[in-house]
Amino acid sequence: HKINNEIITEYDVKKEANYLRALNPNLKKLNISKLTQLALNSIIREKIKKIELEKNNSLGKNLDDPMVLSTFESVYKNIGIKNEDEFEQYLKEFNISIEWTKMKLEIESLWNSLIYNKYRNQVSIDKEEIRKNLKKDIKLRKKQKNFLLSEIVVKFNTNQEFLSLTKMIEESIAEIGFSNTANTHSISGSANKGGKIGWINQTSLSPKILNEIKDLVNGEYTKPIKINSNFLILKIEDSKITNVQIDLEEALNKRILNERNKQLDQFSTIFFNRVKKNIIIDG
Secondary structure, three states, X not given: OEEOOXXXXXXXXXXXXXXXXXXXXXXXXOOHHHHHHHXXXXXXXXXXXXXXXXXXXXXXXXXXXXXXXXXXXXXXXXXXXXXXXXXXXXXXXXXXXXXXXXXXXXXXXXXXXXXXXXXXXXXXXXXXXXXXXHHHHHHHOOEEEEEEEEEEEEEOOOHHHHHHHHHHHXXXXXXXXXXXXXXXXXXXXXXXXXXXXXXXXXXXXXXXXXXXXXXXXXXOEOOOEEEOOEEEEEEEEEEEEEEOOOOHHHHHHHHHHXXXXXXXXXXXXXXXXXXXXXXXXXX
């Protein structure tokens, strides 16, 4: 493959496959063909983002930026590693340097920053409506439920495509599991982590999402949930109930943040596809 004038080599694909396996050990279950395709798709996405970012950024010079360091820390903690030194030793098992990893995460961080700065004024959030729904939720519950969630987000254009894609995703989950399907097909930023979002309190979820997951048990996932031109499938990895005093303003801010991030993810997909149209991809 070639992106504009930059060639993707077999070595690049093998290295990317090792990187993805390091960040998501579940990928060991994928056969070599699917892992290779996943790695190739990952490289193409990254190179498209890199081309756009290089218009206004000097890549490789932001590795000590707090945002990049925060992303870096969240990545190794997500796989159960305590600190950077342990992560460096872990990466050596996959023949990957920590400097190369930071450069990849720099691209993701700068891309997220670009999307935020470009679209933040287009994010539409009805704060009072969220507050009203949140107050109802709090009145109904003295106990809070927390969910450890994973997601798959897929773009569709027509109702017919929605039906064919949901069938394809469901078949993929049955064949290779939820995490590997997220790696392979999800357009969300969580894709490289097997779709893992992390622990989410029920008060941070919109009523629509909460209604879909509230009756599921650990290990189950929702039916496809339409959100504009995307559909979302959520899986409950784990759940727990806690007795706490709910801080309305804190819960409100979390729910607003969750809604804002979902909208920014949608804008990210739209902008990525626009950038991709102007890039020559051969292969």
